[in-house]
Amino acid sequence: MQTSTSNAEAERRIQKLTQHLNPLLMSDTNYLYIVSCAARTKLNVDTSSLSSYMRGKYRDIQEKVFNYFNANPHLQTPLEISKDNHRELCMKQLVGLVREAGIRPLRYVLHDPSTYFSLLEAVGSVDMSLGIKMGSNVQGLQTIATFDPITDEFIIDTPNDGAIKWWIGNAAVHGKFATVFARLKLPTYDTKGVSDMGVHAFIVPIRDMKTHEPLPGIEIHDCGHKVGLNGVDNGALRFRSVRIPRDNLLNRFGDVSRDGKYTSNLPSANKQFAATLGELVGGRVGLAYSSVSVLKVAATIATRYSLLRQQFGPPNQPEVSILDYQSQQHKLMPMLASTYAFHFATTNLVEMYSEMKKTHDEELVADVHALSAGLKAYVTSYTAKSLSVCREACGGHGYAAVNRFGSLRNDHDIFQTFEGDNTVLLQQVAGDLLKQYQRKFKGGTFAVTWNYLRESMNTYLSQPNPVTARWEGEDHLRNPKFQLDAFRYRTSRLLQSVAVRLRKHSKSLGSFGAWNRCLNHLLTLAESHIESVILAKFIEAVDSCSDPSSQAALKLVCDLYALDRIWNDIGTYRNVDYVAPNKAKAIHKLSEYLSFQVRNIAGELVDAFDLPDHVTRAPIAMQSEAYSQYTQHVGFE
Numbered sequence: 001m002q003t004s005t006s007n008a009e010a011e012r013r014i015q016k017l018t019q020h021l022n023p024l025l026m027s028d029t030n031y032l033y034i035v036s037c038a039a040r041t042k043l044n045v046d047t048s049s050l051s052s053y054m055r056g057k058y059r060d061i062q063e064k065v066f067n068y069f070n071a072n073p074h075l076q077t078p079l080e081i082s083k084d085n086h087r088e089l090c091m092k093q094l095v096g097l098v099r100e101a102g103i104r105p106l107r108y109v110l111h112d113p114s115t116y117f118s119l120l121e122a123v124g125s126v127d128m129s130l131g132i133k134m135g136s137n138v139q140g141l142q143t144i145a146t147f148d149p150i151t152d153e154f155i156i157d158t159p160n161d162g163a164i165k166w167w168i169g170n171a172a173v174h175g176k177f178a179t180v181f182a183r184l185k186l187p188t189y190d191t192k193g194v195s196d197m198g199v200h201a202f203i204v205p206i207r208d209m210k211t212h213e214p215l216p217g218i219e220i221h222d223c224g225h226k227v228g229l230n231g232v233d234n235g236a237l238r239f240r241s242v243r244i245p246r247d248n249l250l251n252r253f254g255d256v257s258r259d260g261k262y263t264s265n266l267p268s269a270n271k272q273f274a275a276t277l278g279e280l281v282g283g284r285v286g287l288a289y290s291s292v293s294v295l296k297v298a299a300t301i302a303t304r305y306s307l308l309r310q311q312f313g314p315p316n317q318p319e320v321s322i323l324d325y326q327s328q329q330h331k332l333m334p335m336l337a338s339t340y341a342f343h344f345a346t347t348n349l350v351e352m353y354s355e356m357k358k359t360h361d362e363e364l365v366a367d368v369h370a371l372s373a374g375l376k377a378y379v380t381s382y383t384a385k386s387l388s389v390c391r392e393a394c395g396g397h398g399y400a401a402v403n404r405f406g407s408l409r410n411d412h413d414i415f416q417t418f419e420g421d422n423t424v425l426l427q428q429v430a431g432d433l434l435k436q437y438q439r440k441f442k443g444g445t446f447a448v449t450w451n452y453l454r455e456s457m458n459t460y461l462s463q464p465n466p467v468t469a470r471w472e473g474e475d476h477l478r479n480p481k482f483q484l485d486a487f488r489y490r491t492s493r494l495l496q497s498v499a500v501r502l503r504k505h506s507k508s509l510g511s512f513g514a515w516n517r518c519l520n521h522l523l524t525l526a527e528s529h530i531e532s533v534i535l536a537k538f539i540e541a542v543d544s545c546s547d548p549s550s551q552a553a554l555k556l557v558c559d560l561y562a563l564d565r566i567w568n569d570i571g572t573y574r575n576v577d578y579v580a581p582n583k584a585k586a587i588h589k590l591s592e593y594l595s596f597q598v599r600n601i602a603g604e605l606v607d608a609f610d611l612p613d614h615v616t617r618a619p620i621a622m623q624s625e626a627y628s629q630y631t632q633h634v635g636f637e
């Protein structure tokens, strides 16, 4: 921290005043005192260093995308646009990006996923529909692909109406090919008839290249007008004995020879399944990462507006900015801190994913699978809620479509559902944790991300220490060890207690019934685990930052993230006396104080997201002359 010790008492007084006095009733002397001290306690943030630490090597390619759309205003999505026009525009945006800007996203999918996801982030900031259109694919686990050795073809079938593939991006209008995940069936020439080789990916042409009509056996219906993302043409697909050449099997993990023999370079069916699964998680990784970029845009708009907008103040004094109100800080500052936390967690996920694509390491595949499910669910739910908070935090102007919250909220909302419903995904995380827990008691090894549970179980399951439960000093509360211990303690308790409950209920209810009886407990466990992972990654990012001013800012933001989360769940900690009443009070006070300190550098923190005005686009968030730009937009001279 850059504030001197002598300032600490002054800061505390400011915080006390801002906490306990309604600014409307504040005396002039107090008010001036607050303003002057606030200026003194402000950290100096070097925005450009912080920004390059955040964006790293992807800055250039993202700028290329932003510049292309800035230079081509006709390709920017207007506020009012019909579904059909939006679909056409979205297609033109994609074609322009590839042909004119020379950006070929698919080139990166296989060999450089990190660059691909950063492109997705930039493109999604321009129009979320475009980001989704670039990443859509088809998955159908009930769909069947049967090999016909006579014609050397696979026959693709949708076995029943329940297996019709709904909501396939690009299918309703523009798509010519689909990547279809289907169960591969091979003839066995015995009484069994066929054997099921598990899920494989196939390229299936769906429309005629010249006439663009659906091909024989392929039925396509338009899913119609949606709540958002109307630039994407979603369709429902049914396959009836569609024949494709044997070569259309994507054979990286398993192949079929001309005489119908199956070969694979992977040693076991488990490894093959893990590798195929690895291919499916890319969508979730992309959604978690893109959701953070939506949160960055929303937090930028809401923070800039809150700094600009002045409302009321002490008698005979200038009005104060609405971000000076404690309530506004409470709405927005922990959210800004979370945006930073999620940035580092999802960047790390992308790196793990890239490594997994290179090595196909089985443990890493399992780790990325569970972590992508958890982060996708946690981050997208948080962003969806935050978009409403940001809208409300900007008052009436937040409701104007031009200020973006409506379209961001509508477009982003489905992130909670596609690539796996969030409630279902969190259950996968809980299931994985339980598996790890069982292994611990059977003496097996723990996968990488869950390693901390191995260390934590013995420590955290013992009774809380009554002495440390009372420690309330700022140094202690801002110590990453205390913060991480607290998060992990909660996860370990939840894990151990749910395991006991599941065992008890499964005797009378069976495993499905027991799972359902403990479902809310399981979801809380999964969220708690994901919060621990996010905090651990944030702490690592603070430690690795070499620029002192950026590091001080990140440390402040990280402390706010950690203490705000602990305070949000303080009941759990109090219930088991992990924190005594005095400590709970100190955590609350400190998190409000940190919100106030973050408020002092909020402008710099959102500037470090490095989103140009032509990307944020909301007139209330312009970096200069925001009010006049807005009044001009409405029509005032």
Ligand SMILES: Cc1cc2nc3c(=O)[nH]c(=O)nc-3n(C[C@H](O)[C@H](O)[C@H](O)COP(=O)(O)OP(=O)(O)OC[C@H]3O[C@@H](n4cnc5c(N)ncnc54)[C@H](O)[C@@H]3O)c2cc1C
Residues within 6 Å of the ligand: 136, 137, 138, 139, 140, 166, 167, 168, 169, 226, 229, 234, 414, 417, 418, 419, 420, 421, 422, 423, 424
């Ligand atoms: C705009 C859009 C685009 C899409 N794009 C694609 C695409 O390109 N490719 C593709 O393959 N798919 C796509 N999808 C499909 C998407 O992946 C599914 O909609 C999603 O997986 C959820 O499945 P569902 O709609 O059947 O919901 P349901 O499973 O019916 O869920 C409905 C509700 O039931 C609850 N629920 C369901 N199961 C459980 C459970 N086990 N425990 C507790 N609660 C449960 C859920 O929490 C949810 O609240 C898209 C969907 C949309 C809307």
